[in-house]
Structure formats: structure tokens, C-alpha cells
Amino acid sequence: QKEVEQDPGPLSVPEGAIVSLNCTYSNSAFQYFMWYRQYSRKGPELLMYTYSSGNKEDGRFTAQVDKSSKYISLFIRDSQPSDSATYLCAMSSYGNKLVFGAGTILRVKS
Amino acid sequence: DGGITQSPKYLFRKEGQNVTLSCEQNLNHDAMYWYRQDPGQGLRLIYYSQIVNDFQKGDIAEGYSVSREKKESFPLTVTSAQKNPTAFYLCASSRLASPGELFFGEGSRLTVL
Numbered sequence: 001q002k003e004v005e006q007d008p009g010p011l012s013v014p015e016g017a018i019v020s021l022n023c024t025y026s027n028s029a030f031q032y033f034m035w036y037r038q039y040s041r042k043g044p045e046l047l048m049y050t051y052s053s054g055n056k057e058d059g060r061f062t063a064q065v066d067k068s069s070k071y072i073s074l075f076i077r078d079s080q081p082s083d084s085a086t087y088l089c090a091m092s093s094y095g096n097k098l099v100f101g102a103g104t105i106l107r108v109k110s
Numbered sequence: 111d112g113g114i115t116q117s118p119k120y121l122f123r124k125e126g127q128n129v130t131l132s133c134e135q136n137l138n139h140d141a142m143y144w145y146r147q148d149p150g151q152g153l154r155l156i157y158y159s160q161i162v163n164d165f166q167k168g169d170i171a172e173g174y175s176v177s178r179e180k181k182e183s184f185p186l187t188v189t190s191a192q193k194n195p196t197a198f199y200l201c202a203s204s205r206l207a208s209p210g211e212l213f214f215g216e217g218s219r220l221t222v223l
Contacts, residue, residue: 004152006152008150032210034210034211036212041216041217041219042216042217043114043116043200043202043214043215043216043217044153044200044212044214045214046211046212046213049210049211088152088153090153090210092209092210097155097158097168097209098153098155098209098210098212099152100152100153100154101152102150102151102152103152
């Protein structure tokens with residue numbers, strides 16, 4: 001079993017839809033949770049960074065962490081074609097290296 | 111503009127040849143990393159360095175080598191010992207205090223012919 005599981009998709013939605021992207025994990029020591037966005041043939045860029053449980057909002061993006069269920073989510077409101085990309089979750093425990101999910105391909109159709 | 115520069119963007123290599131991928135950063139970050147990305151897999155850590163003249167193996171270091179002679183530079187050599195070198199290679203950097211906040215380069219795609 002992988003430490004971090006992420007559905008590879010692709011997830012295809014119409015423009016304006018609310019998108020939900022998710023990861024599950026098995027290591028209860030993880031405390032730091034990140035979402036990266038990667039456009040085709042580019043390097044990933046950090047979207048959201050959260051510590052421990054709870055929600056964090058930044059514009060159209062909301063990150064949620066549920067440590068009791070070992071489940072994290074990224075919500076995108078009013079999705080746009082420019083949101084079409086691969087979304088990678090990543091997490092770590094204190095002082096340790098990041099563990100990445102395989103990434104979910106998102107396609108937003110206009 | 112501050113950032114990470116990787117070169118070359120595309121590289122073709124014959125079997126049995128070593129190749130070196132360049133990574134330079136001007137963000138004044140102490141930590142630098144090399145990842146490999148294959149279709150359907152997450153990023154896998156090859157090597158990382160937190161200080162000049164020191165580096166540690168990641169999860170898939172076999173067949174790779176690195177050096178860190180300058181803070182700004184962290185080149186990766188893919189040796190002929192690497193069994194499946196065709197992949198997308200990503201260099202990243204971070205501040206030591208925020209290891210989760212990685213800044214990535216645009217990547218180098220290596221194809222072995």
C-alpha cells in the first residue's frame with residue numbers, strides 16, 4: 001500500500017463547476033499538507049500549505065485536512081479552463097521529506 | 111526575477127552514456143532537491159542537499175550522482191548504471207525552515223535512445 005493515495009483521473013468538469021480533489025494517507029505522523037499544481041511539461045507550483053487539521057481558503061481554493069480520517073481535500077470554486085492541470089498532494093511529518101501523491105489530472109471544459 | 115533554472119529542457123542520450131543535468135537557483139535557498147517524475151507516479155526523491163559540500167540519498171539514488179560545490183548550483187549526473195533513465199527530472203529548492211514549500215524548475219526531459 002502506498003503511503004499517499006490519489007486518484008489519477010482524469011477528472012473532467014464543465015466551466016464554473018466546483019471541483020473536489022482528494023488524497024488519503026496512512027502515516028498518522030504527517031502534519032504538513034500541501035497541494036501543488038502542475039501544468040503540462042512544467043514544474044509544479046505550490047498552491048496551498050496547511051498545518052495539522054482544519055480548513056484554509058485562498059481565493060477560489062479551499063484546502064481541508066481531516067487527520068482523524070487521514071483524508072485531505074482541495075476544492076476549487078467557479079472552475080476555469082485555466083485550472084486544467086495535474087494537482088499533486090504532498091505531505092510530511094516534522095523534519096522529514098515530502099511524500100507526494102501520483103497526481104490527479106483535471107480538465108475544465110468551456 | 112528569482113527562480114530555478116534547469117537545463118537542458120530536452121536531452122537525448124544513447125545507452126551507456128552519462129549525462130549531467132544543470133540546476134541553478136537565485137532564491138538564496140539552502141536546500142536543493144532532485145526528483146524524478148514518471149507517468150502515473152508521484153515525484154520520487156533522488157538526492158537532496160541542505161548545505162554546500164553535503165548531500166543525502168533519497169529514495170531512488172542508485173545510478174545517479176550529485177555535487178553541491180556552490181549554494182546556487184546542484185547538478186545531477188545520470189550514469190550508465192541507471193537502468194531506466196528515461197523520465198522527467200525536476201530540481202527544486204526551499205528554505206530550511208519551510209521544507210514543504212518547494213520551488214521547482216521547469217524540468218528536464220531525458221530520453222534514452
